[in-house]
Structure formats: structure tokens, C-alpha cells
Amino acid sequence: MMQINSNPILAFLVTLIFISIPLSALAAKHNNATEKLSLNQDDIHGLWIEKRKKKLAVWIEDCGNALCGRIYWMKKPLDKKGQPKLDPHNPDTKLRNRPRCGMKILSGFVKNKENHWQEGKIYNPNNGSTYSSKIELSKSGILKVRGFIGLSLFGKTLKWERPEQKLQHCG
Template identity: 30%
Template sequence: MKLKKIILLASILIVSVAAFAQKLPSDKLIGVWESVDSDPKLKFEFYKSGDKYFGKLLHASNMYEEDGKTPKKDFKNPDEKLRDRSRYGITNITNLTYEDGEYTGGKLYNPEEGRSYSVMVKLTSANEMDFRGYVGFSLLGKTMKFKRVLDKTQKASNEDR
């Protein structure tokens, strides 16, 4: 008899916790995020266009010329027409879709290498995310942690670097 009560109580507890554990809204990704554990240090502004999410590069600690002010050009871009553009402000995270609490199916263009990687993002809280870039399988990649700098109601500025 006690075992049945324990099982019933455990079941009620699990259902209660599951009912209260809600996923964050899909648009919670929108805003400015900064890496906390990567080299180079990165800052992206995520935005939504249609039903997909994109990330614009606001800062990378390795994106400036020796003067520390002039952004480097995208000189390794596979598209020769884009090699003269500035790395600052390029949309290099593209086509993330939100499903079951994760953003998947996206691509990350790395201007330092001129290569693209698959990417997935998971918000671990309203102000923290895990960002994983990989080639082929997600097991063959690297996860970086990011923290929110600005939410979607605030505006990013050049002085945020």
C-alpha cells in the first residue's frame, strides 16, 4: 500500500514539474549577445526575418586592423565580390529555425577562415545561451557560452564594443 502511494506521489510531482517547466518564447533569442568563454571574444545581434533568425556580427576581438579601430575586410570570402566588404555588421549567422526549444538548421560564416559551419543555439535561461558550431554532425563541433547584453527592446550601438 505504501509503495502505491509513493508511486502516485512521485507521478504527481513529475507531472507538476513538467507543467511548470515552460520553454522560453521563440523570440527570446532577439537581442545582443556576447561570448563569455571564447577566443576570439564575439558579440552578435540576433533578429528575426520571416520565421527565421539571423545574427549580425557587432564585434570580434580579432576583426580589427592593427590600429584597433578599422574593421578588417572579408578577404577570405569564397565569393570574390564580397572580399572588399567590412567584417563589421555582416549577417554571418543565417536561417536558424525554432523548434522544440532549440534553434537549428542555421549556418555560421566565419570570416577569419572564409568557411561556413552548421550551427544550433539553445537558450539555457532568458539571458544565457549555448551556441554550437559544427561540421557534419553536432558531435564534431564546439560549444560557446553567451550572455545577453541587450534585449530586443534596447538598441545596439557602436560604442558597445
């Protein structure tokens, strides 16, 4: 059996392998973090989760010439009877039996300047109300979704972030 110490080439190769493994892992970790950061800062499309309560995630995508968003994940997708949560408060009675998962809750957002979208609507399935809405993507990668009635002054801002872990689609 050959000893590593007696063969300088073998010793060099073993050393090279032991050095390259941690460096590869470090590079992969850096690439993942960089991809997440650039995705947060450069693009509104994709998956966003409610920052504070983490009960809901929305998938934002192009819908024609505007942006829309659909419910992708819910912390509690089932009601007390173990059935998928529905839309019982919808003003359109024909839509009250549709499942919340996959439901479009953001619609009509048009980019008006860098990292700002306006003229949108946000639907709240908890009460069946639709509000005017605007979105801003902050420099720190937080998506600020403001729903309001009439003037933006009279409303509420939700903060969303990119999920830190993979989420299972509720559909």
C-alpha cells in the first residue's frame, strides 16, 4: 500500500481535493444568496410571502399588459371540516364556492416608475372586498402592497418578502 507522505503527487492531489470541497460549497452558497438578492431587487415576478404572519404566499406574474397575483400557498389551506377554504364572502354569489388556492387576488398593476406599480386592485377573500392598490419594491427587497379606498392615505400596507424556504403549492 502506498503512503501519501512518500508520494508528493498523491499528497498534492489529496490536499487539492480537501481545499476545493469547502471552496465549492462556499461558492454555491454565495451564488444562491446572490441570486436571491438580485431576484428581490430586480424583479417583482415570482413568489412572495406575507412578512409578519407568514400565513399566505402569492405568485406574481404578467397578465396581459399588467401584473396579477394568485394565492400560491396558505399556512392553513383547509377549513374546520378539513375541506379547502372557499370564497364565501364574494359579492358574486357564483364565485363563492371557488377555492382560495389559485385565486387571483392582485390584478391590473401597471408600472409607473422604477420599482412602483399602480392602478391595481387587491381582493380580500376574508371579507369579499376589493380595494384600489399600489405596489412598491423597496431597495431592501421588501414588497410593499398598499390597499386603500379612494385616497392612498386611507389604507393599509402589507409587507411581503421572498420565502426563505420552499413552499408547497396549495393546489
